[in-house]
Amino acid sequence: MPHLLTYAIFAPLAGSAAIVLLVLLRPLLRLPKEQVDSASRLFALVSSGLSFALTLLLWAQFDGARTGPQFVDHAVWIRGFNIEYFVGADGISIAMIILSGLISFIATIASMPWWVHDDPQHPHFSKRMVPGYLALLLLLQGAMLGVFCALDFFLFYVFWELMLLPMYFLIGIWGGPRKEYAAIKFFLYTLAGSVLMLLAVIGLYYGSRSIPGVPLALADGTPVQHTFNMLALAQLGQRGLFQTLTSLFGYRFDRVVWLALFIGFAIKIPMFPFHTWLPDAHVEAPTPISVILAGVLLKMGGYGILRVNFGILPEATRFFADMIAVFGTINIVYGAFVCLAQKDLKKLIAYSSVSHMGFVLLGMAAFTPQALSGAMLQMWTHGIVSAMLFLIVGVLYDRAHHREIEGFGGLAARVPEYTALMGLAFFASMGLPGLCGFVSEFMVFYGTFAVYQTLVIVSASAVIITASYYLWTIQRMFLGKLNEKYRDLADVNWRERLTLYPLGALSIFFGFYPQAVLDLVNGSLQQMSHVLRGAF
Amino acid sequence: MLHVGLAHFLAVGALLFALGAYCVTTRKNAVGILMGVELILNAANVNFVAFGHYSWGGIHGQVFALFVIVLAAAEAAVGLAIVLTLYRHYKTIDVTRAERLEG
Amino acid sequence: MPNAVEIHWAWLIPALPALGAFANATIGKKLQDRLGKGAVHGIAVGAMVLSTAVAWAYFAVMLGTPAEDRYLHQTLWPAFAAGSLRVDLAFALDPLSMMMTLVVTNIATLIHVYSIGYMAEEPSYWRFFSYMNLFVFSMLLLVMGSNFVILFFGWEGVGLCSYLLISFWYTDLDKARAGMKAFVVNRFGDFAFIIGLFALMWGLGGSWTGQKSGGLSLRDGYAASAVYAPLHDGATAAEAEAMTPREHGIAVGPTLDFRELRAEILAPETGILTHLKTTTIFGLPLVAFVCILLFGGATGKSAQIPLYVWLPDAMAGPTPVSALIHAATMVTAGVYMVARLNFLFALSPAAMTVVAAVGTLTAIFAAAIGFFQVDIKKVLAYSTVSQLGYMFMGVGVGATWAGCYHLLTHAFFKACLFLGSGSVILACHHEQDMRKMGGLKDHTPITRWTYAVATLAISGFPVAAGFFSKDEILWKTFTTENLAAPWIGPVLWFVGLVAAAGTSFYMWRSYYLTFWSGSYRGGSGHGEHAHGGEEGMHEAHAPRESPVVMTGVLLALAAGAVLASVLGLPSAWGFTPILESFLEPVTSASRDLLHFSEPGRGLELFFMLVSVGVATAGWLVAAWLYKTGENPRPAAWLAKYAGLHRVVFNKFYVDEIYAATILRAAMWVKDVAFWFDVHVIDGLVNFVGVVVRFVANVDGAIDRYVVDGLVNLTAEAVLASGRGLRKLQTGRIENYLMTALAGALAFVAINYLVH
DSSP states (O other), X not given: OTTXXXXXHHHHHHHHHHHHHHHHHHHHHTOOHHHHHHHHHHHHHHHHXXXXXXXXXXXXXXXXXXXXXXXXXXXXXXXXXXXXXXXXXXXXHHHHHHHHHHHHHHHHHHTSOOSSSXXXXXXXXXXXXXXXXXXXXXXXXXXXXXXXXXXXXXXXXXXXXXXXXXXXXXXXXXXXXXXXXXXXXXXXXXXXXHHXXXXXXXXXXXXXXXXXXXXXXXXXXXXXXXXXBHHHHHHHHHTTGGGXXXXXXXXXXXXXXXXXXXXXXXXXXXOTTSOTHHHHHHHHSOXXXXXXXXXXXXXXXXHHIIIIIIHHOHHHHHHHHHHHHHHHHHHHHHHHHHHHTOOBHHHHHHHHHHHHHXXXXXXXXXXXXXXXXHHHHHHHHHHHHHHHHHHHHHHHHHHHSOOBGGGOOOHHHHOHHHHHHHHHHHHHHHTOTTSHHHHHHHHHHHHXXXXXXXXXXXXXXXXXXXXXXXXXXXXXXXXXXXXXXXXXXXXXXXHHHHHHHHHHHHHHHHHHOTHHHHHHHHHHHHHHHHHHTTOO | OOOOOHHHXXXXXXXXXXXXXXXXXXXXXXXXXXXXXXXXXXXXXHHHHHHIIIIIOXXXXXXXXXXXXXXXXXXXHHHHHXXXXXXXXXXXXBGGGOOTTOO | OOOOEEOSSTTHHHHHHHHHHHHHHHHHHHHHHHHOHHHHHHHHHHHHHHHHHHHHXXXXXXXXXXXXXXXXXXXXXXXXXXXXXXXXXXXXXXXXXXXXXXXXXXXXXXXXXXXXXXXXXXXTHHHHHHHHHHHHHHHHHHHHBSBHHHHHHHHHHHHHHHHHHHTSSTTSHHHHHHHHHHXXXXXHHHHHHHHHHHHHHHHHHOOBOOTTTTSBOOBTXXXXXXXXXXXXXXXXXXXXXXXXXXXXXEEXXXXXXXXXXXHXXXXXXXXXXXXXXXXXXXXXXXXXXXXXXXXXXXXXXXXXXXXXTHHHHGGGXXXXXXXXXXXXXXXXXXXXXXXXXXXXXXXXXXXXXXXXHHHHHXXXXXXXXXXXXXXXHHHHHHHHHHHHHHHHHHHHHXXXXXXXXXXXXXXXXXXXXXXXXXXXXXXXXXXXXXXXXXXXXXXXXXXXXXXXXXXXHHHTXXXXXXXXXHHHHHHHHHHBOOSSSTTXXXXXXXXXXXXXXXXXXXXXXXXXXXXXXXXXOOXXXXXXXXXXXXXXXXXXXXXXXXXXXXXXXXXXXXXXXXXXXXXXXOGGGTOOOHHHHHSHHHHGGGTTTOXXXXXXXXXXXXHHHHHHHHHHHHHHHHHHXXXXXXXXXXXXXXXXXXXXXXXXXXXXXXXXXXXXXXXXXXXXXXXHHXXXXXXXXXXXXXXXXXXXXXXXXXXXXXXXXXXXXXHHHHHHHHHHHHHHHHXXXXXXXXXXXXXXXXXXXXXXXXXXXXX
């Protein structure tokens, strides 16, 4: 099936457009509001589901042994600036594309209202301005897929920015009590990153030129002077072009550009000390948005570092590797300790994301194939597990309207199914073998120990802290005497089951057979490991 | 021996002009002003005649002087008519009182 | 490498309990509500019985295989791979794991059956059996895994089940806390374990010198280069196999597979042995570093000093759990692991010394605490810790088979003791305090006799298996030459002997306090809610023997505790220990590395006599003090040495010390980290926000006052000048004329002056 990726990206965008059109036509057609709401829900489910189905098709057709991009769509977009529409999937992106399709679909399901436990005092966010919400959600989904698929740097940047806007509104309009603060904090943080990235993109563009062996040309064969083509940039970078360019501010060109890009991506990951937007954004965002935020958005940082920093500027990456590893370790340990201090359940999970994304940084810094694959797998598993965790918090928040850990107690007796699901998610996140968090952490440690023994030992000590904060949370919320306030708490409903059980099943499946993902990514990552170690 | 030349005529003209100008600028009485204007016009007449006589010869100067006298007569007629109207309006011919057009 | 036998149904052994766990977890509640508890335990016990049957079948297969080929192997699927790292979900049954599998399945089946009786009143019956099956699944992964990762799967899995089962009665927050404590303390051990594992893999791989030189370094001519070598495009398992570096036909490099690891270390021609022995990490010898860390993992799981603190608290779980997990199976995982890696530990006398010394210390330390416990399960818990110490003593001094033998016999007698205590507790209406028991020998005869047999076994009388295993360990400890210094062995032997006397004393103490010492002193216990108040008070509180599902199991275990002697009748008596020869294919790995002195058979027999002597002494003292329940001395001594008693009774305040140091440090760090996050980082962010706002204000001010000011100024100037100039327009003709004249005059004057 040709143009598979394009369809996957544009299916949600088309859904979004359809919803907008419907709203515009509403006065003409004299549709009642409820019908527009229902129709836009239907549009959202269909287009998001279609996109997910297409990414699954990608999985089936992807050839993990090849290192180049597959499913390529390549055409000139803006000739004057050598900008192309260039999408494709290789081992670095394929896992993220599929994850993005999956999490988007789950988030769409989670955005549907549930009619049974409706509390008139606290109307559910999914019933306010439904078409607007869903249109933004779909826009976000399309843009996310676009970021992972884009192989033209400009296109990448466009999708990257396109993703920020709906996020800002989704948090700022449908969020919790401090939503404005959170939305603006999120926006400013990521915008700061974007600005640096834009400068770096332009720098790379003007730094690029044809060198022997790497002729630059557009999709139709027109030779050009500069290029946004990421693959061409990667080839130039791997041949050392960017090291020889005029220095900036007295520092080497490639290192300055590297740092600008890295900060942009590190904010997304989020890396200490750029992480404080995350807890606020998570706490205030509505559940499905938290799911997307943790499940996909954070991965863009890791993906960007792999694709851009590592791919295009390997020499500078070698220079900064120690720094990445140190920051990764700080993320892991620091995040874990901060988790221990949290009183708000959602904040705890947000900080645990900080801790777990540290593994991605640590693994990437080691350059060994095991660690790189481990980092990629960690992004995958964290995507699944954190999505599940946020959904689970959402379940409780919808009913109790607060998230204070100390405010519950003994819930296990009242909501056993919920407790079991929460336990599953917690243990998966804790890295218990047999659940998906373990293998990625193991691979990261295994691959990194060859390079940074001390850092691995320090980071591995976080497994103790991680177990402590999760178990302590379970103990405070679920064990002991039932808090009489929650005598009538309802257990999970069918919408929640629809989202939680697939993720739970996946976290067990990938606990025992992570190779399913590794098969997709190993080829490309091992080649990258070769390049990074200067052995190509 | 006093030889009357152009300069003397010009001096008389200048004196008349100065008196006329003084009259126009200081008088508040509208009729006085008109009289000052007459003086100025006659100062011009003197100059016309003098220059006509001393510079080119011929009657150009006299013709201009006659023209000015006629014009002055017409002017006086119109001016007095205005003064009359002024008087009817303001019951005075003091021009400083007629200041409604002042900015 | 000897041949492996590929088998195809080994996966059933763990899969059946997994299936049982899954079934009970999902539909167990419905089954229990609709069909009653029989359906629930039908599934659970059925799964266990089938699993056990498969295990026995493979035992038969193994016996039919020549001893050197006893390695039954099955790969299910490749779990994960990257670079040279390959981990398969694979099971291997060699004699050691076969023994463990049989112990686990059989004991677990018995305890499942017992639980039918013990847990009969439990509303969450289905949950209990689901957890139990899940535990067996994990434990079987642990013992059957053919590589470190599967072992670790099981290792953590049993930890999880232990957590779930300890806090089974979670509405009691103390029990929930005990579960959490067990898990977190174990995590300390796991941390050590994985670091040790990574260090080992690192050592096998040679060192990667990192980014600076951009490549791998070859050291000692040892083929380390391929360690992190990538699989190229289209890599398959076969291709990867072909690319594996080999020395003399033996695959070398880091491997997580036990058999491959053993093969490459044991073949001297690969050079790995020398390589490992000469490598250092952080300036320490690698092998010692690795082994001590791996043993650190074992101290967590097997409750040794310094991580034993969780086990006594773990008694909060239901008694069958204590029997299965915290006595017979899970806690022996550490011993199993050390035995499995005997070839590695044998390389480092320092590590061997640590293992043996920690084991011995734990044995006596825990025995000492056991002296004064009044809770019958706590006594047994400390006794377990102490017995595990013996096992580590055994594997630590190089007597791998003796350690494993003690593991096996201990599984029987300790399970029997725990289940006996469960029976007693049930009879006494959920009372665990021995001071409130007494005289039960008439009420619960079967429990009493089986308890007595198991006590005989644990205290080391040559009628039951415990004697043979413990004595073998002590003898090997005395004669070992594998420790860091020759004097250590005899010292450890002496300490072990003292601990044996202590064991005998406190076990008989518990026996007499429970079953003798006058008549039943029991009050109401906590049993009211369990039995309801309708029955007559007297009838309800008289202790009763447990139902036959429980006593039957007790009898079976007691029989096992005696009959297991057959497996290890000592060579000093002219036998060849069956288990020793059975485990030979495993222990042969370290045969050439380990040495024992041969002081002669006479001395060995004499030492046996000494052992029996100290055991008898312990028994007699216990009988003297506690049998009648009227001897005033225990109470008098308690009063006299109250301080000492308090220290020992409170477990030397180790828990409190941990709470005051590690726990408090962690809590402090957490507060600091969060403070840092909120005040420094967020403070910084907010400060940046404030600065931005300040700049924006300044900017706004500039805009308002400077830029706008200029614009306004122009307008103002025009207006003002207009206002000023307006004055000139007087409307007075004379003024105008004057001005005109003045101008004309000025013009003339200027004209004049210029010329």
